Amino acid sequence: MKVMDLIIHKAKQSPRTIVLCESDDERIIQAAIKASEDGIANIILVGNLKTVSQLLLKHQQNGSNDECQIEIMDPNSSPLIGQLAQALFDKRKHKGMTLERAQKEVLKPLCFANMLVEHGIAEGSVAGAVYSTADVVRSAIQIIGTCPSSKIVSSFFLMVMCQPFHTFKGGMIFSDCGLVIDPNAEELADIAMAASKNAQALLGKEPKVAMLSFSTNGSAKHSAVDKVVQASRIVKEVMPELAIDEDVQLDAALVADIAKVKKPDSKVKGESNVLIFPNLEAGNIAYKMAERMAQATAVGPLLQGLAKPANDLSRGCNADDVYNVIAVTVVQAQSAT
Numbered sequence: 001m002k003v004m005d006l007i008i009h010k011a012k013q014s015p016r017t018i019v020l021c022e023s024d025d026e027r028i029i030q031a032a033i034k035a036s037e038d039g040i041a042n043i044i045l046v047g048n049l050k051t052v053s054q055l056l057l058k059h060q061q062n063g064s065n066d067e068c069q070i071e072i073m074d075p076n077s078s079p080l081i082g083q084l085a086q087a088l089f090d091k092r093k094h095k096g097m098t099l100e101r102a103q104k105e106v107l108k109p110l111c112f113a114n115m116l117v118e119h120g121i122a123e124g125s126v127a128g129a130v131y132s133t134a135d136v137v138r139s140a141i142q143i144i145g146t147c148p149s150s151k152i153v154s155s156f157f158l159m160v161m162c163q164p165f166h167t168f169k170g171g172m173i174f175s176d177c178g179l180v181i182d183p184n185a186e187e188l189a190d191i192a193m194a195a196s197k198n199a200q201a202l203l204g205k206e207p208k209v210a211m212l213s214f215s216t217n218g219s220a221k222h223s224a225v226d227k228v229v230q231a232s233r234i235v236k237e238v239m240p241e242l243a244i245d246e247d248v249q250l251d252a253a254l255v256a257d258i259a260k261v262k263k264p265d266s267k268v269k270g271e272s273n274v275l276i277f278p279n280l281e282a283g284n285i286a287y288k289m290a291e292r293m294a295q296a297t298a299v300g301p302l303l304q305g306l307a308k309p310a311n312d313l314s315r316g317c318n319a320d321d322v323y324n325v326i327a328v329t330v331v332q333a334q335s336a337t
Helices: 003-013 026-038 049-061 081-095 099-105 109-118 133-144 185-203 223-238 250-254 256-262 280-293 319-336
Strands: 016-020 041-046 070-073 124-127 154-161 170-175 208-212 243-248 274-276 297-304 310-312
Touching: 003 154, 003 170, 003 185, 003 319, 016 026, 016 109, 016 319, 026 041, 026 049, 026 070, 026 319, 041 109, 041 319, 049 070, 081 099, 081 109, 081 133, 109 124, 109 133, 124 133, 124 319, 133 297, 133 310, 154 185, 154 280, 170 185, 170 280, 185 208, 185 223, 185 274, 185 297, 185 319, 208 223, 208 250, 223 243, 243 250, 250 256, 280 297, 297 310, 297 319, 310 319
Parallel strands: 016 041, 016 124, 041 070, 124 310, 170 274, 208 243, 208 274
Antiparallel strands: 154 170, 154 297
């Protein structure tokens, strides 16, 4: 089964409530209808009641069936607004938030959506088709907050390779390719641990982690290599059962014959499905190269390290991209319970 088919199948087994706040965008509407009809998620759309209702009716008339059950929440008329505003004030007053400001902020769709997640009305949120990544991440951190076991919020891409010419077929996690510019050793360790948990949930396989470097097994001496080695050892202390290779070059991470030569004591043995990049430059270049030159499909950027799932979209996404991220968010919510 292809990796996205597996994720969609898992989502259908136990749908979760996902909130979308960019509901005047037709890509969001199309994805919401498909997700609802396919039974992968219970959808809440945040936006102007009249506008969203008209868009739903338009797209349902264009081929969707009548079984689509989508809830629309308009912040300007929601009976929850007072409760959510008070909760936002209580959460952010130590940062200077006033109740008056909270009452205004919670009327904004992105804030309202994430407050639904924080308050347990929804179990995950998806945004970024219109909002910038900075806005999406900032709102998620401020409202949903970080997971108690995480020191940092980072991102990952689910890279899907299923073309006939791909020698490796399936899914792979690339992290961090979109958020943390230059993590220190502790942050890099946190990124690796979060990515390994997402690999377990999304790929349906035991994670095999490669801590990538220009060095393999101490073949080069540099502070950049030291950082990767230190991060790897932190991960090993916390997750001793995890298959993880310290400083390893990409070829030894992916090719068994090369791993035998370069890293004979490898636990991963050239079969990595989680690639951890030492900094954002390397990760961002790598995922774009895999996408553009190897024709891999990149799903993301997806967020990790949050208390509850909240995922970002590319502003160039299409409806299928949104649908896939909804499915991923459902599976993340399943694994969080």
